[in-house]
Amino acid sequence: MSSVTPAADGDPAARPLRKDAERNRARILAAAREVFAAQGLDAGFDEVARVAGVGVGTVYRRFPERRDLVEAxxxxxxxxxxxxxxxxxxxxxxxxxxxxxxxxxxxxxxxxxxxxxxxxxxxxxxxxxxxxxxxxxxxxxxxxxxxxxxxxxxxxxxxxxxxxxxxxxxxxxxxxxxxxxxxxxxxxxxxxCLRRDAPTPLPQVAVGEDDLACVVEPVRRPR
Amino acid sequence: MSSVTPAADGDPAARPLRKDAERNRARILAAAREVFAAQGLDAGFDEVARVAGVGVGTVYRRFPERRDLVEAxxxxxxxxxxxxxxxxxxxxxxxxxxxxxxxxxxxxxxxxxxxxxxxxxxxxxxxxxxxxxxxxxxxxxxxxxxxxxxxxxxxxxxxxxxxxxxxxxxxxxxxxxxxxxxxxxxxxxxxxCLRRDAPTPLPQVAVGEDDLACVVEPVRRPR
DNA sequence: GTGGAAACGGAAGACCTGCTCCACTTAGCT
DNA sequence: AGCTAAGTGGAGCAGGTCTTCCGTTTCCAC
Missing domain, CATH: 1.10.357.10 (Tetracycline Repressor, domain 2)
Incomplete structure (x- = not known):
């Protein structure tokens, strides 16, 4: 869940990253995993950089497009x-x-x-x-x-x-x-299921009168 | 679906709107219905104004908060x-x-x-x-x-x-x-249903190999 | 028709977000 | 140690959205 491909990033002919760069790349991936999980794929790169403890520029250099980061x-x-x-x-x-x-x-x-x-x-x-x-x-x-x-x-x-x-x-x-x-x-x-005689028992949920924060999440508006 | 409360806007003691104002209010509501349906509740007021054929200022004066518009x-x-x-x-x-x-x-x-x-x-x-x-x-x-x-x-x-x-x-x-x-x-x-012997026939859907644009819409990120 | 209050519109300012760029730092080779 | 290329970070720019503000227009009571 937290291991990361060390160097070879798709293209095996690419020269290996410098040690500090590789370390930062791993940090960015870990941060992105966390941030994307919480906020979705279009979370700000600034936030990813902040969590990773690097500058935004570093994130953009390593992953010029959002897709690169998502893919990795x-x-x-x-x-x-x-x-x-x-x-x-x-x-x-x-x-x-x-x-x-x-x-x-x-x-x-x-x-x-x-x-x-x-x-x-x-x-x-x-x-x-x-x-x-x-x-x-x-x-x-x-x-x-x-x-x-x-x-x-x-x-x-x-x-x-x-x-x-x-x-x-x-x-x-x-x-x-x-x-x-x-x-x-x-x-x-x-x-x-193909057929059934009686309903499968449902897990009980206790929701208070004003605690119905259980609805489906709203859709996002298109860019 | 398109009729609109003419004047009394919640507070019955409020003086009635001028005729042009009332007309614009109706236009704004109609536009908002259209725009919100297409883009969701946080569509830009600019867009609503454009569709309604009025200035943004007019929208803000009539509905100072987004909630007012949504509610109406x-x-x-x-x-x-x-x-x-x-x-x-x-x-x-x-x-x-x-x-x-x-x-x-x-x-x-x-x-x-x-x-x-x-x-x-x-x-x-x-x-x-x-x-x-x-x-x-x-x-x-x-x-x-x-x-x-x-x-x-x-x-x-x-x-x-x-x-x-x-x-x-x-x-x-x-x-x-x-x-x-x-x-x-x-x-x-x-x-x-309480019980069933056989599955209810499902409506057939023909989706091409690369035409799977049928998934659930992505969630939106919180403000 | 006229006066004045109500309403209008859109330019402009405040703010927010994605991305670039370059003066500075650091790793790694010699 | 010294040199160089790779790497860094964050200030700042561009582009977008939200909201306000005020000079102009419109309505309506008289």
């Missing part, structure tokens, strides 16, 4: 999602695998705004992060097919549906609304 | 949602009423970013729009109880759950993704 960061985060999907697909109980993946995915996206945005961009086929989708889609598709062949998942849904469902639920609520998200994952899963 | 606008929009919920609750077939309300609500929120934000704020208990929730919550609760008493809706969900579900699905996709939203409303409804 989320390669590994996407890997984590792919790994989790494969793990879920390997579960001997296919339904349990699917359930686990949905819960985990919703929580991961809720905890990290940047991740949510990257996955959305990957789904949308954005050039630079498209490689993310190319790895992600097969993994989720495999999970879906696995559950469908076992006859527990309805046959008319695709991996894309699962991705969108995770994204939808992941947008619900603030940081401490984990219970609420579990509730909606359970609800969606009751819609995803 | 969405009183009636919330009324429309309440009316739709009551209509749905009055349906002799309670399940059909619920299905119709979810489809309508998701589409309404997708078509109007401003409405989505206001409903979110209302759910969150925001002071000025709190009155909206006070009217909305009972209407949706009645719809839910109606369906539950008829034994078609699972008993462990509340009106709030319905509101959040509508909001979640309403965030999916862009303007022409109505089909996709229908798909997820159907899926959620299959999770909401």
């Amino acid at each position: 960061l989320f390669q590994e985060e996407v890997d984590a999602v792919v790994a989790r999907a494969e793990e879920a697909a390997a579960d001997p109980d296919p339904w349990r695998g699917l359930v686990g993946f949905l819960h985990w995915g919703a929580e991961a996206q809720a905890a990290d705004r940047g991740l949510a945005q990257v996955l959305a961009a990957a789904g949308r086929g954005h050039e630079r992060v498209a490689s993310g989708r190319d790895r992600l889609a097969p993994a989720v598709d495999a999970l879906v097919r696995h559950a469908q062949r076992a006859g527990v998942l309805r046959p008319d849904v695709s991996g894309l549906d699962i991705g969108i469902a995770v994204a939808m639920v992941g947008r619900v609520g603030g940081p401490d609304r984990a219970r609420l998200r579990e509730r909606y994952v359970t609800l969606v899963l009751d819609g995803l | 606008l969405f009183q009636e929009e919330v009324d429309a949602v309440v009316a739709r919920a009551e209509e749905a609750a009055a349906d002799p077939d309670p399940w059909r009423g619920l299905v119709g309300f979810l489809h309508w609500g998701a589409e309404a929120q997708a078509a109007d970013r401003g409405l989505a934000q206001v409903l979110a704020a209302a759910g969150r208990g925001h002071e000025r729009v709190a009155s909206g929730r006070d009217r909305l919550a009972p209407a949706v609760d009645a719809l839910v109880r109606h369906a539950q008493r008829a034994g078609v809706l699972r008993p462990d969900v509340s009106g709030l759950d319905i509101g959040i579900a509508v909001a979640m699905v309403g965030r999916v996709g862009g303007p022409d993704r109505a089909r996709l939203r229908e798909r997820y409303v159907t899926l959620v409804l299959d999770g909401l």
Whole structure:
């Protein structure tokens, strides 16, 4: 979660960075991970620089475009999602695998705004992060097919549906609304299963009359 | 949808506006409805003024705070949602009423970013729009109880759950993704019903390999 | 028609944000 | 140690948005 590719930055022919530059690069990546998770992918570079303890100029020199930073960061985060999907697909109980993946995915996206945005961009086929989708889609598709062949998942849904469902639920609520998200994952899963006689019990949520800060986050306005 | 309270603006003791002022006020409200629907509640006042064909100063004089404008606008929009919920609750077939309300609500929120934000704020208990929730919550609760008493809706969900579900699905996709939203409303409804033997058929969506612009919209960063 | 209060509009100032640039510092080689 | 190229940081500029302010226009009561 915090290891960083040491030097070779895509182009293996590039001369290695100086030691201090490499150290700062790592600091910037760590800071960006933190800031992007909290504020989303268009957080100010100033903030990233402040958290990293370097000047803005340094951030811009190392990552001239925002995409460069995002790309460097989320390669590994996407890997984590792919790994989790494969793990879920390997579960001997296919339904349990699917359930686990949905819960985990919703929580991961809720905890990290940047991740949510990257996955959305990957789904949308954005050039630079498209490689993310190319790895992600097969993994989720495999999970879906696995559950469908076992006859527990309805046959008319695709991996894309699962991705969108995770994204939808992941947008619900603030940081401490984990219970609420579990509730909606359970609800969606009751819609995803092939058939059922009774509803799956939902996690109870105690919301006070004036403590309904649990709604879906507002959309952002386009630039 | 386009009628506007002529003069009495909250305070009945206020002297009536001059005729031109009243005309401009109506123009501003119409423009704001359009602009807020497209761009969300924090669209620039400049844009509202431009669309209304008045100067920015006029907008600021009539509505010194953004909240004043939002409040004046969405009183009636919330009324429309309440009316739709009551209509749905009055349906002799309670399940059909619920299905119709979810489809309508998701589409309404997708078509109007401003409405989505206001409903979110209302759910969150925001002071000025709190009155909206006070009217909305009972209407949706009645719809839910109606369906539950008829034994078609699972008993462990509340009106709030319905509101959040509508909001979640309403965030999916862009303007022409109505089909996709229908798909997820159907899926959620299959999770909401008391029991079912087979999945409800989902509306088919044809998405090309690189036309996956169907993901949930990104979250916005806080000010 | 006239006087004066109300309303108008948009230029201008305050502010905020993304990015560049260059005088200075530092690592690493000899 | 001394030299040089690589690296640094933050002041400052450009471009954008929000809000105010005041000279001009419009309405309406008389």
